[in-house]
Amino acid sequence: MISVHSLNKWYENKHVLKDLNLEVKKGEVFGLLGPNGAGKTTLIKVLTGQTPAKGRIRVAGVDPLKEPIKVRELVGIVPENESVPNYLTVEEYLYFVAKIRKLDNSAVDRMIEDFELKNYRKNVCKDLSKGTKQRLMIATAFIHKPILLFLDEPFINLDPIYQKKIRDYIISYAKKGNTIFMATHIIELAKKICTRVGIIKNGKIIKIVDELENLEDIFLREFEND
């Protein structure tokens, strides 16, 4: 579902992704774990056609370096540190995204139901709590039932109850044959949700972890001499 060979990315003269290789299979919940500045968000941006790079990449059968818009039509994205438009109501924002995605209004009702947004339907986004804004962001990523989702720190601002609900939602979504690619700092969540985890350090995937029970120890060991 995702295949990356010799990916290199520079911001001006800063070499951020360095000969990065990666394979993610259909139906996986693949976690990307790494310290601040390791290149997680940059990798997601490259894979979703948001920034140029060099390398051989296939994302859901498409090359995001050559066909960035096509990739963004196919996949869902929850970006890091972004928020909902302040002066739209919850339903207005969902109708807006549904229109861009060429969906009918039933998709909006489905997301309002799935992400428990009914009580906020007519509220303007600026008045929502941070966690409710985050649920709305996640809803917009799932609205067109994408076969592949990129989630950058999706659990930020969610309380433990919604962390569990969204976790279960993601797991059951992947069980239907869809694929999730998720960057996170929360090791406990990665252990509960991911099928495999890639550890990224200085712009390279340095380890793939299949057996997640000792993920924290494995992760910390990679950085103990830094």
Ligand SMILES: Nc1ncnc2c1ncn2[C@@H]1O[C@H](COP(=O)(O)OP(=O)(O)OP(=O)(O)O)[C@@H](O)[C@H]1O
């Ligand atoms: N637009 C940009 N221009 C220049 N440098 C950038 C830009 N975006 C990111 N960087 C740099 O690229 C490197 C990787 O950043 P990136 O945001 O991908 O890391 P990250 O692993 O997602 O970090 P965090 O865990 O803190 O979110 C960092 O050194 C960062 O300062």
